Amino acid sequence: MTFTLKQIRYFVAVAETGSITEAGRRLHISQPSVSAAIAELEDRFKVDLFIRHHAQGLSLTPAGARLFKDARSLLDHAEELRQGAVGLGQSLEGELHVGCFQTFAPIVMPRVIRAFAAAHPAIVITLHEHHVQGVVDGLAAGQFELALTYDLNLTEDLAFEPLVAMPLHAVLARNHRLAREKELSLEQLTHYPMVLLNLPQSRDYFLSLFSSRGLRPRIAQETPSFETLRGLVASGDGFAVMHSRPASQQTLDGRPVVYRPVKDKIRPQSLGLLRLMRIRPTRRSEAFAAVARAELRQNPA
Structure with a gap:
């Protein structure tokens, strides 16, 4: 037995308004869409949810009344989940995991983390130090959102922002x-x-x-x-x-x-910010990137 939150939302709107037409207006959708959703719920649950009154709208059956209470609770929990999920990406508090190439982690990360803590005291940084390939693997595995590393052997699915040239x-x-x-x-x-x-x-x-x-x-x-x-x-x-x-x-x-x-003509390695291109950056990671950008460009490693 499967159903969608959209169907439950339509059911609640009809129960509250007592009308397919009014529910459609509230939800800004067509009357047939609301009717189809209610009919599908009744078919899935094998029970009548409404009593249809000719020209007088609808009223809940006893089974519908019991479902209405639970449906309202479900929608409330769904909204809490939505707000929490938004917070995961948009809140400037909580925990942020950051990767860093291990040879220059002790050179740059203490001052970057110190500057970040001063600007965003509600965010806790968890640092992951790896070799170059370990940084890439950690990003792919979701261990951290972004990393400071060199532009060495990067693949097309990675987005790199150079910050400092390292000769x-x-x-x-x-x-x-x-x-x-x-x-x-x-x-x-x-x-x-x-x-x-x-x-x-x-x-x-x-x-x-x-x-x-x-x-x-x-x-x-x-x-x-x-x-x-x-x-x-x-x-x-x-x-x-x-x-x-x-x-x-x-x-x-x-x-x-x-x-x-070294006086040979060798391209300097770029120290910069690395992330997965397909992952939308959170506000926390964007805040860290801004601090790292300002700190390293002002005082290169």
């Missing part, structure tokens, strides 16, 4: 032989061992920068951790290449590193 830098120990140079080429770097960020897509991306120029770096260490990478660079004579550049040039164990621009 490539070499990371070196302060006492490295190349640290005195103002800028470096990838060819210069290949004379020294490399510490490679080993994350899905990131690893292949960094190696492709060398291979596309006929270069083959000598990989000494690999790590999925941005801070471990910097620590390994600081404690040896190797190098790393990164787009993310934190404000501090000191590793977690207190050793200094330096950053030098």
